[in-house]
Amino acid sequence: MARIHLPRRRAHRTMSGLALLAMAAGLVTACGDEGSAHSDSAPSVSASSGPEAELKLHMITNNGHRLAFHVTEGQGPAIVLDAGGGNDSSYWSDLVPELHASTGAEIITYDRAGLGRSEPVAGPWKVESAVSDLKAGLQKLGVTKDVILVSHSQAGEIATYFAKENPALVSGSVLVDASLPPLYTDDEIARIVAAHQPAVDAAKKEPTKPQNSQLISTAESYVPMHKAYHQVSWPDAVPATVIVSERTPFDGSPEDAELWREAAASFAQQGPGRTLVTAKGSSHDVPKDQPALVLKEIEKMVAARG
Secondary structure, X not given: OOOOOOOOOOHHHOOOOOOHHHHHHOOOOOOOOOOOOOOOOOOEEEEEOOXXXXXXXXXXXXXXXXXXXXXXXXXXXXXXXXXXXXXXXXXXXXXXXXXXXXXXXXXXEEEOOXXXXXXXXXXXXXXXXXXXXXXXXXXXXXXXXXXXEEEEOOHHHHHHHHXXXXXXXEEEEEEEOOOOHHHOXXXXXXXXXXXXXXXXXXXXXXXXXXXXXXXXXHHHHHHHHHHHHOOOOOOOOOOEEEEEEOXXXXXXXXXXXXXXXXXXHHHXXXXXXXXXXXXXXXXXXXXXXXXXXXXXXXXXXXXXXO
């Protein structure tokens, strides 16, 4: 998918208008540090914010490709922070030290395939593959219970499938302006696809470019993937806090912005243990616009789970 090059200080706020197809394929990104993955070896220190918040890199292999998991060790639940489309683990770099200091919990961030230090995978983006990568990483890190998923944007799709398949592993979730099943009616999928068809057509003129190939592959699978996603249910056994931004990814398209907010409200009402929180005044980029709100809701979920 073609990458939009904007000044780094503004890049987190580029997801406006009908941006979800671009978001899913990683077109819009602020943290595109897409270097090659490191060799498999004993965990090494990649960063540190003090003796009690040492961030260690673990390279983990799943289905023939390597993935970078970054772990800040702690006690209690494992808090897994999963960034939106096109963003790698560095998206959470400001929040991790604060979250570790306030909860003492184990904090895990990771780079999905093709992002950050993780190796790319050929073909269209598949949520099933992303779920497999996350589960394999947690298993190899020895995380077998009490996972709290914190999922932004496209990562909401991974969280939904992951929680559905592993309800005993996930003890709670904070869904941060996440992509949720109720949004994806046939009409809304058609609107999103139509809005991005010119970009797809342009990409097809130079299909060998990696970014164009990614956009084309995503477009080819987008409709069936999201028709299926619309039917997926979140497990009642897993509580969820649903943070919805006021401006949404559709800032500039009032009708679609309202549908995004309605989808969040509908999801929150569909099962027990779900709470809707509105990030007033925030763009889709809630973790950057209102980090204190995200931190507070994660802390509340940690406290509630034990």
